Amino acid sequence: MSTTHAQNGASDIEITPLALGGNVFGWTADREESFRVLDAFVAGGGDFLDTADGYSRWAPGNGGGESETIIGEWLAARGGRDRVTIATKVSTHPQFSGLSGANVKAAAEASLQRLQTDRIDLYYAHFDDAETPLEETVVSFSELVDEGKVLAIAVSNYTAERIDEWFRIGRAGGHHLPIALQPHYNLVERDFETNGLRDVAEREDLAVFPYFSLAKGFLAGKYRDASDASAANASPRAEDASSYLDDRGRAVLAALDEVAGAHDVELASVSLAWLRQQPTIAAPIASARTTSQLSALLASLELELTPAEIERLSTAAASA
Template sequence: MQYRRLGSSGLQLSALSFGAWVTFGNQIGRGVARDLIAAAWDNGINFFDNAESYANGAAESMMGDVIADLRLPRDGFCVSSKVFFGAASEPRPTQKGLSRKHVTDACHDALKRLRVDYLDLYYCHRPDPDTPVAETVWAMDALVRQGKVLYWGTSEWPAAQIRDAHKVARAHNLHAPTMEQPQYNLLHRERVELEYAPLYAEFGLGTTTFSPLASGLLTGKHNDGVREDARFGALGPHLRKTIVGTESERRLQRTRKFTALADSLGVAPAPLAIAWCLRNPHVSSVILGASRPEQLLQNLGALELVEQLDEACWHKVRAAAS
């Protein structure tokens, strides 16, 4: 495993991390979850990602139970939660959003579900148009000063709002956001590569990117048309649209070209797509999802591909998916 600093912070995260989105609490049972966490840990993964909204909190409960069962040393791993959507199936106004109340309540609830005393990383899962950015920054700063959160950040925030958060933090000597968690893959590059480009040097922004396989598109299993398989079907219509985009057929054409190239190179498309994400120096960690240990182990092969393929090959990869 390789380890990278989370932006300009001193925190060292595994270049590949493991997340509970879609699978934990929905698709897989506790036994498989235990096998996945154990396989991730045995292969050097030290960052486990989660959110209050994943399976309405059940994903965090399952992950916390498994980590406790495996007796992983608390100083050896990092765990995250994200706040915004709420854990209730139909959240009331104070059970969602980024108000000081919900940010605080959600943190306490995540600590209980994950069975830890503090969150290593805590994200604002989306911007909240109903809450001033300053209120959220003050709430996050309070949790950091209380020792309940070590690093806080954002997920899928526009660059302008990340700047606003830093402006508030600077003005009041508060803890500023350290990291952003955006979608990043061969089919979805603009935000990480263009919109956030000035923020890496200006703020030392780190990124823990999700969906390196575009929720399975880049594995090639949807080459004949998007199938409502277990993972993709569980995303819901809004998230499916986020992943596939409005030009679904165009994305499938790009995917077919990419998977054909992977076949010509003699490598599986999934680790190749993940390796491409790893090559970006502004990516602190690529979050993997898996429903089977063998799937996770195959994707860990991305680390070797980064070094094995030359620049000419990577140029072809980028061109194939463009």
């Protein structure tokens, strides 16, 4: 099993190249099921957990922080904090909205309490905050590193231009710089390749952790016609996933079927392996509501696609 290093400056985070997405914890996976998924992920060789303080504020009855709370309770019950790397994010919790310096500090403290830990391994600015001077955000993140509460800094949902600006401000002030980037990127969402984000990742040696790696389930082959999305047991994200069901999407599924058949693996394994083998990618992020969904994710770690297979998939996804 391979290992990925996310390194920039003094930070060196070593992970297995697959991140378990925590967005489902406390939403479509209750506490008990979440514990089972976390146990199985670690038992299967996984060690990188991705969450956010806002997960899952959108679910009825939730107020944000549910995912962090479950992960914290799991850590307290199982021990072994050093066995996992934890990434979380700030800006979307209803009580800690935005990226003002004071809010970043307060949100970090709240996340540490929910996670029941003394440090956040990778702390993201989740969404850009145009209302706050970027320098204020840069300084607050850097100070959290100085205080030992955060080991490394990352950004998500930023434009390439704003990331460049973060680095200019950081270098001018002697602040700690981001080491990672979390963009929307997968086999059917390819803007990352052309919108400047991959260029800035290469230029600044950023480790890239894509979200929606399976296009909300579409790239796992879960939705092949409209009836799949409307089925009673469909995921809450099924309607969004079914939007990919056009000629291009069907061509991608056909290519995935072909490659998956050649390796005797599930489509999700192939989709994640394709993503992991793209330039700048350190680890795809994928979530599992149940342990049965997790097996295909873990299987992707052992799957190495040939150059011809990567080209076959890329070409199918690029077709109109």
